[in-house]
Amino acid sequence: MIGAGLLAKKAVERGLKVKPYVKTSMAPGSRVVVEYLRKSNLLPYLEKLGFHVVGFGCTTCIGNSGPLPKDIEEEIVKRNLYVASVLSGNRNFEGRIHPLVKWNFLTSPPLVVAYAIAGRVNWDPYREPLDSEVYLEDIWPSSKEIQEYIEKYLDSEDFKKEYSKVFEGDEIWKKLEVNKGEIYEWDSKSTYIREPPFFLDFKLEKEEIKDIKGAYVLLLLGDRITTDHISPAGPITKDSPAALYLKSMGVDPSEFNTYGARRGNHEVMLRGAFTNPRLKNFLVDREGGWTIFIPTGEIMSVYDAAMMYKERGIPLIILAGKQYGAGSSRDWAAKATALLGIKAVIAESFERIHRSNLVGMGVLPLQFEEGENYRKLGLKGFEVYDIEGIAEGISPRKKVKVKAKREKEEIEFKVTVRLDNWVEVDYYKNGGIMNMVLREIIKKKRK
Numbered sequence: 036m037i038g039a040g041l042l043a044k045k046a047v048e049r050g051l052k053v054k055p056y057v058k059t060s061m062a063p064g065s066r067v068v069v070e071y072l073r074k075s076n077l078l079p080y081l082e083k084l085g086f087h088v089v090g091f092g093c094t095t096c097i098g099n100s101g102p103l104p105k106d107i108e109e110e111i112v113k114r115n116l117y118v119a120s121v122l123s124g125n126r127n128f129e130g131r132i133h134p135l136v137k138w139n140f141l142t143s144p145p146l147v148v149a150y151a152i153a154g155r156v157n158w159d160p161y162r163e164p165l166d167s168e169v170y171l172e173d174i175w176p177s178s179k180e181i182q183e184y185i186e187k188y189l190d191s192e193d194f195k196k197e198y199s200k201v202f203e204g205d206e207i208w209k210k211l212e213v214n215k216g217e218i219y220e221w222d223s224k225s226t227y228i229r230e231p232p233f234f235l236d237f238k239l240e241k242e243e244i245k246d247i248k249g250a251y252v253l254l255l256l257g258d259r260i261t262t263d264h265i266s267p268a269g270p271i272t273k274d275s276p277a278a279l280y281l282k283s284m285g286v287d288p289s290e291f292n293t294y295g296a297r298r299g300n301h302e303v304m305l306r307g308a309f310t311n312p313r314l315k316n317f318l319v320d321r322e323g324g325w326t327i328f329i330p331t332g333e334i335m336s337v338y339d340a341a342m343m344y345k346e347r348g349i350p351l352i353i354l355a356g357k358q359y360g361a362g363s364s365r366d367w368a369a370k371a372t373a374l375l376g377i378k379a380v381i382a383e384s385f386e387r388i389h390r391s392n393l394v395g396m397g398v399l400p401l402q403f404e405e406g407e408n409y410r411k412l413g414l415k416g417f418e419v420y421d422i423e424g425i426a427e428g429i430s431p432r433k434k435v436k437v438k439a440k441r442e443k444e445e446i447e448f449k450v451t452v453r454l455d456n457w458v459e460v461d462y463y464k465n466g467g468i469m470n471m472v473l474r475e476i477i478k479k480k481r482k
Contacts, residue, residue, distance in 0.1 A: 036063065036068050036071075036072065036144050037071070037072075037075070037077070037176075037181050037184045037185055037188075037189075038143070038144060038145040038176050038181050039081065039086075039143075039144035039145045039147065039148050040072050040075065040077025040078070040080060040081055040184075041077065041145075041176035041180055041181065041184065042145045042148050042149065042174055042175065042176055043077065043080040043081045043083070043084050043086065043148050044077055044080040045173075045174035045176070046080075046084065046148065046152060046165075046169075046174050047080045047083050047084065049169050049173070049174060051152050051165055051166060051169060051174075052084070052152070053084050053085050053151045053152055053154075054151070054152070054153075054154030056107060056154070057085075057151050057154055058100075058103055058104070058107075059084065059085035059086050059087075059151050060085075060086065060087065060089045060094075060095060060100045060101070061081060061086040061087060061088050061089065062088070062089055062090050062091060062092070062094035062095050062099075062100065062124075063088065063091055064091065064092055065091065065194075065197070066091055066197050067193045067194050067197050069088055070193045070197070071188045071189050071190070071193065074188045075184055075187070075188040077184075081148070084148060084151065084152070085151070086148065086151075089101065093295070095122055095124055095132060096122065096124030096125060096126045096131070096132070097126070097131065097268045097269065097293070097295050098131055098132055098133060098134075098267075098268055098269025098270055098293055098295070099269075099293055099295065099296075100132075100133075102133075102270070103133060103135065108135060111135045112135070117137050117138065118135065118136055118137065118138070119136065119137070119138035119139065119140060119156045120132045120133070120136050120138070120139045120140070121139075121140045121142055121146070121147050121150040121151070121156060122139065122140070122141060122142075122147060123141070123142060123143055123144045123146075123147050124141065125141070126139075126263075126362075126363065127139035127140065127141050128261045128263040128264075128362050128363075129261070129263065129264070129311065129313035131263045131267070131268065131269055132269070133269065133270070134267075134269060134270060134272055134311075134312045135312070137313060138156070140156060145175070145176070146160070149165065149171055149174075152165050152166075153165055224284075225300070226281060226284050226286055226297065226300060226303070227296070227297055227299055227300055228299040228300060229299070229300045229301060229302060231301045232301060232374070233370075233467075233469055233470075234469070234470075234473065237470065237473065239474060239477060239478075241464060241465050241466065241470070241471075241474065242466075243426070244425055244426060244429065244463070244464055245425065245426050246421065246422060246423050246424070246425045246426045247350055247352070247378050247379055247399075247420070247421065247422040247425065248350070248421050248422075249349060249350065249419055249420075249421065250349070250350040250351060250352045250378060250379070250419070250420040250421070250422070251329050251330075251344060251349055251350075251351055251352070251419065251420070252318065252329075252351070252352055252353070252354055252416040252417070252418070252420070253326055253337065253340065253341060253344070253351040253352070253353060253375065253377060254309060254316045254318065254326060254337065254353045254354075254355075255316060255317040255318045255353075255354050255409070255415075255416035256314075256315070256316060256317070256353065256354065256355040256356065256359070257315060257317070257355070257356045258355075258356035258357040258358060258383075259356075259357065259358045259361050260314075260355055260356075260358075260359050260360065260361070261360070261361045261362035261363075262360055262361070262362045262363050262364070262365040262368035262389055263311060263362055263363065263365075264309070264311045264313070264314045265308060265309060265311075265360070265365075265368040265371070265372065265389075266294070266304065266307065266308055266365050266367040266368040266370075266371050267294050267307055267310060267311045268293060268294050268295040268298075268363075268365070269293055269294065269295070270291070270292075270293050271291040271292065271293060271294060271297070271303070271307070272310075272312075273288055273291070275306070275307070275310055275324070275336075276306035276307075276310070276324070276336050276338040276339065277291075277294070277297075277303045277306040277307045277310070278291060279306075280302055280303065280306055281303070294307045294367075298367060301370070301374065304367050304370065304371050305338065305371050305374045305375065306338045307371070308324075308337065308338065308367075308368075308371035308372065308374075308375055309324050309337040309371075310323065310324030310336075310337070310338075311323070311324070316337075317416065318416050318417075319334055321334075324336055324337045324338070325337065326340045327340070328340045328343055328344075329417055330347070337375070338375070341375040341376055341377075344376060345376045350376065350378045351375065351376050351377045351378060352377065352378060352379045352380065352381060352420055352422075353372075353377055353379075353380045353381070353382075354381050354382075354409045354414060354416060355380060355381070355382040355383070356382065356383050356408060357382070357383045357384045358384055358385075358386055359380060359382035359383075359384065359385050359386065359389070359390075360385055360386040360388070360389025360390060360392075360393070361386040361389075362386070364388040364389070364392070366392060368389060368392065369389065369392035369393045369395065369396040369398065370396055372393065372396065372398055373396040373397055373398050373467070377398060378398065378399060379398065379399040379400070379401050379422060380393060380398060380399075380400055380401065381401045381402075381403065381409070381437070381450055382400070382401075382402060382403070383402070383403050383407075383408050384402065385400055385402065385453060390453055391459075394453075394454060394459045394462050394463060394467075394468075395462055395467055395468040395469075396467045396468075397462070397463060397465075397466040397467035397470070399422075399425075399452065399454075399463065400452075400453035400454075401422070401435070401437070401450040401451065401452060401453065402450055402451045402453050403448075403450055404448070404449055404450065404451070407448065412439075412446055412448055413446060414439055414446060415441075417441065418439035418440055418441045418446070419439070419440045419441070420437060420438065420439050420440075421437070421438040421440070422435060422436070422437050422450075423435060423436045423437075423438065424436050425452075429452060429454065429460055429463065429464070430452075430454075430457075430460065431452075431454055431455055431456050431457060431459070431460060432451055432452060432453070432454070432455065433451070433452045433454075434449050434450070434451060434452075435449070435450060435452055436448075436449060437449070437450055
């Protein structure tokens with residue numbers, strides 16, 4: 036960050052400016068960063084280029100740096116532009132930084148400032164100038180300069196001062212009125228924290244597992260579907276199912292906030308599942324959170340279709356390609372999948388943590404045989420699926436049979452049950468890890 040500040044200082048002194056169509060912001064991981072930038076008098080130069088502090092910690096990299104200017108948003112939508120961000124955070128999945136930003140490039144803080152001045156991501160920092168006369172090498176701070184500033188302005192006392200009272204909170208936090216009982220009291224009017232439905236139909240004795248019969252495909256997906264595709268963390272867009280819910284609860288659009296901020300409300304997270312604007316469901320000819328309700332052929336939101344299937348008692352599955360569930364280990368990617376009524380995900384391969392999370396929520400991960408996928412098998416996603424061999428007993432990596440039925444044809448193939456050990460088998464038999472843990476707690480207390 037010292038390097039970014041020094042580069043900004045030299046850029047301002049050379050008369051360089053950030054392009055007017057570039058949105059800039061700064062979100063340090065620590066408040067100490069602002070302190071040493073202020074003491075070194077580098078902060079004003081960053082601010083001169085538009086890099087004002089918008090928050091600390093998880094902001095830009097999780098879509099919390101605010102909206103784009105309205106006229107720029109309108110231009111992106113109108114012309115279907117592929118626009119990009121350059122950031123020094125640690126995440127760059129599609130649609131994560133902003134729903135309309137398709138590309139996200141990770142780089143160092145000084146280069147973030149440089150690209151903001153250049154105004155385009157296809158700028159060559161080695162050969163092209165930042166303007167007609169100034170090249171990057173002209174304003175790039177040396178290692179010696181950076182070290183001198185660090186030694187002069189970085190003080191361990193700043194860390195002690197900032198973090199010695201970190202758990203006390205500010206005056207606003209201290210004035211919050213809370214009930215101090217041992218059991219949390221749910222507020223039915225809250226749109227941030229609501230009682231989750233995971234234990235509403237809880238039974239002390241686990242039920243026998245069954246074969247999955249008569250399932251429909253909710254989503255037909257490609258390779259490398261990330262947890263950001265499955266459960267976005269960024270802004271809640273104004274016409275999304277989650278937005279409609281919040282409006283019905285009296286929330287003004289200016290207060291929609293992000294999915295990450297409202298992750299304590301399952302009603303929001305459930306409606307946000309698979310609404311990433313870059314998600315491509317091959318059942319329909321459009322991007323975003325859309326699917327087809329197969330019984331009627333009507334195109335609708337993933338959430339609306341899932342609820343209609345649930346009303347009819349129809350189980351759901353997902354067909355996907357390689358590396359399903361890549362990216363962040365986001366718990367809601369598995370929770371929302373389960374709440375939508377999805378009983379199984381059949382993919383070519385799974386990302387390790389998300390596969391484990393699916394098992395933990397009672398969703399069965401199934402893997403195509405080596406060299407097979409839904410395309411090679413001729414599956415279109417409009418078939419009716421039976422998954423057989425579960426009820427007779429399940430074991431780690433057991434092979435089970437899938438029958439995909441459509442008019443005048445039945446396609447049969449084997450898949451591997453991706454329950455990789457007996458502990459995971461137990462989770463699945465209990466309908467998920469939460470059910471299993473609760474059963475064990477209750478039974479121990481009754482002894």
